[in-house]
Amino acid sequence: MSSPILRLALPSPLRRLFDYLPPPSLVADDLQPGIRLLVPFGRRQMVGVLVEVVSHSDIAPAKLKAALEVLDEQPVIPQPLLRLCRFAASYWQHSLGDTLSCALPLLLRQGEPARRWQEPFWQVAEQARLDDPRLARAPRQRQVLQVLAQHPHGVPQRLLARLQLNRESLNLLLGKGLVEVKTHRHTAVAPPAHWLAQPELTLNTEQQAAFAAVQAKAGEFAAFLLDGVTGSGKTEVYLQLIHAILQSGKQALVLIPEINLGPQTLSRFTCRFNARIALLHSARSDQERLDAWLAASLGEADIVIGTRSALFTPLPRLGLIVIDEEHDSSYKQQEGLRYHARDLALVRAQQEAVPIVLGSATPALETLHNAQTGRYQWLHLAQRAAGAAAVRFIRLDIKSRPLDSGISEPLAKAIGQALASGQQVLVFLNRRGFAPVLCCHDCGWLSACPRCDARMTLHQQSGELRCHHCGHVKPRPKQCPDCGQVDLRPLGAGTERAEQRLGILFPDYPVLRIDRDSTRRKGTLEQLLSRVQRGKPCILLGTQMLAKGHHFPRVTLVAILDADSGLFSADFRAAERMAQQIVQVAGRAGRADAPGQVIIQSHFADHPLLVQLCEQGYAAFARQALQERKAAGLPPFAHLALLRAEAPKPKRALDFLDNACLLAEKQQAQLGSRVELLGPIPAPMERRAGKYRAQLLLKAASRRELHRLLAPWLVALETEHSSRRVRWSLDVDPMDLY
Structure with missing residues (x-):
């Protein structure tokens, strides 16, 4: 009788399974x-995932290799998650092995x-004794043993340094058999008797209607768009829905777009x-994530909160999925498996028969279209919670006005008035660094990146020029590389420059800068946000991390x-993103008793x-x-x-795409696709x-028509000779065309 064949998915770009x-x-x-x-793969060993056991292989039995080791007793990827990964690999035209690799934590991949x-x-x-003769001439070891003796249940390794327990002495004691190392096994924590740690807030009429609809x-699939203005209490609706899910013995999955939202979201849920x-x-x-x-x-976590990759978390009792800020482009993966977590979450909700809530004050146009056509149930929260008033917008025309580090005089006056009245101010500038370009005042030299068609940004604090596209870094030049003059001037303003100027204009108030540079160290963001939450007058300056x-x-x-920046872009989504960003950052104002403005x-304050x-408002913009x-x-x-x-x-990428275009035309002729x-x-x-870099765009009136062409076309592309001379990738439903 022939041996069964193990069909595995390996973390490889090859869109096929491998038999062992x-x-x-x-x-x-x-x-x-x-x-x-664990399987042999060429000269390496790889970790693969078993997809199926079959009785026949197209490869001759003599050429099949045996797997080296089984790493799990039970599946780490259960059937519902395996089904989801199969869909993701098929829809986004990616290898199943890479897709399954994305679904696993790094340590399991390894x-x-x-x-x-x-x-x-x-x-x-x-059997250890403090008067052991082997310690007669080892006072440090005896001292360490005395400290350990004061902790009959042992000292965890993370506390050794705090108790001044020297590792060298511990290892010597271990060699003498006077100390031992044990591991405390994890014991499951039972679910609590009462889910609420604090009382729930009273829902208003709109919130109650949204809660009741979901x-x-x-227990069944349904998609909801929770379209609520900023400050309307969407999070309170989420919390009460999750409470109901917990009471029914189910788990909840909450996706957030940015890592920086994690601490405050976790804090709100734990409270x-x-x-x-x-x-x-x-x-x-890596260990914390595992x-x-x-x-x-x-099933020992009742609520899972995470960014887009958390969508692949196995949840045996899944009862609800919440996608907060569903419009955010961070949900789209830009490398490897280019999935969109919002769209894939809808598929998971459908496969596992659970409701899903997409929440936003500025829904994506695709989501709005689905709500208008009835695919999603449209829930509205038009009023801000606790009676907070809508913010007042002022379009400040800065044509011909002098700007000091990007700040006009009327704006500086308004900031001063808000601070003097004991309030806080948020200054939004989506450009980090000191200045977007360094220029020679004598010859016009600009700080161009040697590796990109882009300018290098000046970072004053580090004294560097950095390319925000490729990461290239070099020291700030002391003189012009072209003419040798020393009059090098920063043009434009980034968050560093605005921070410096605001500190000069308002020396009595702290300026808290929040961007990717200022929050690199772990815990820095939490410390800055904690200072803001104290309520003292301050200026909060930052990029889209605050939006x-x-x-x-x-x-x-x-x-x-x-x-x-979004008014004249070549990207057809630029206006949508700009509108979303303005409305989102505007929503940080006036969320309590005091009205916000x-x-x-803008240089184009009268732009339609x-x-x-x-x-x-955003709804009128979205309709148009x-x-x-x-x-x-x-x-x-x-x-x-x-x-x-x-x-x-330069020509090699275009040549490959020319060949790809010809192959697509041949495929269309065979399939009759449009x-x-x-x-x-x-x-x-x-x-x-x-x-x-070069690109070829494919557009179809229906999703089915597009995918009918993509699958056979990619098979032909993989065998195309010119494909081996370039690096290429396919992005289905791209979020940007750059």
Whole structure:
């Protein structure tokens, strides 16, 4: 009888499965899909995931290799998650092996055991004595033994340094058998008797209607758009829905767009619930992420909060999915498996028959279209919670006005008045660094990146020029590289420059800068936000890290220093993003008793988009934008895929895409499909990180028509000779065309 064949998915870009024989002396019928195996792959060893056990292979039995080791007794990827990964690999045209690798924590990808960390404890051995003759000439070892003897249950390894227990002495004692190291195994924590740690707030009429609509669909799939203005109490609706889910014995999954929203979200949930909460995002250590992932998979985490990758967390009792700030582009993965967590979450909710809530004050146009056409149930929260008034917008025309580090005189006056009245001010500038470019005043030299078609940003504090596209860094020059003159001037303003100027204008008030540079150290963001929450007058200056999700009750003035970047972009989504960003950052003002106002500095203060947004709101902008998208045949009224290619030589990427275009035309002729091919053309930023980039856009009226072409076309592309000379990737439903 022939041996069963193990069909595995390996972390490889090859879009196929790999056949192996079972390890010697192992019954293959006992192996379940979703377990990991260690297998030989060329000269390496790889960790693969078993997808199925079959009886036949297209490869000759003599050429099949045997798996080396079975790493799991039970599947680490249960069937529902395996089904989700199969869909993701198929829809986003990616290899299943890479997709499953994305679903696993890093330590499991590396073949580590699927168990939580067992912390080592040092304790005195049972037969040890303080008067042991071997310690007569070792006073340090005797002292360490005395300290350990004061802790009969042992000292955890993380506390050794605090108790001044020297590791060298401990190791010597261990060698003499006077101390021993044990691990305390994890014991499951029982669910609490009472879920609420603090009372729930009273819902207003709109909130109660939204809660009741979602609650009515508990236990079945239904998609809801919770469209609520900033400060309308969307989070309170989430919390009460989750409370109902916990009471029914189910788990909840909450996705947030940014890591920086994790601490405050976790704090809000831990204050409300006695539940077991797991936090999953890339800022946590590999072991912390594995522990949280395993706790969720064992049903020991009641609520999972995380960024987009948390969507792949196994949840055996899943009862509700919440996508907060669903419009945010951070939910779209830009490398590898280019999935969109919001869209894939909808698929998971449907597969597992649970309701899903998409919440935003500025819903994505695709989401709005789905709500308008009835695919999602549309829930409105039009009033701010606790009776807070809507913010007042002021469009400040800065044409011909002198700007000091991006700050006009009227704006500086308004900031001073808000601070003098005891309030806080948020200044928004989505440009980190000191200045976006360094210029020679004599010859006009500009600080261009040697590897990109872009300028290098001046970072004053570090004395460096940095490219924010490829990461290239070099010291700030003392003289012009072209003419040798020393009159080098920073042009424009970033957060560093604005911070410096605000500190000079308002020396009596702290300026708290929050951007990627100022919050690199762990805990810095939490410390800065804690200072803001104390309520003392201050200036909060930052980038898009501050634009969404944060609750600052004392902020009454929001100043947007530069609102023009999205008005004239070549990207058809730029206006939508700009509108969302303005509304989101404006929503940080006036969330308590004091009314809020938003001052928008612009060289185009009378631009129709700005006028409409400020006077009629986001809903009016979205209605018009959807009409324009429909007339232009753009998403959500069309479906796109973008084939990108890059190569060290400029013509090579375009040649590959020319061949790809010909292959697509041949495929269309065979299939009779109708997909529009646009390009190939150089990318908007053609040279990046030393590579020349080009792209080919595919557009179809229906998603089905597009995917009918993509699958066979990619098979042909993988065998195309020119594909080996470039690096290429396909992005289905791209969020940007750069």
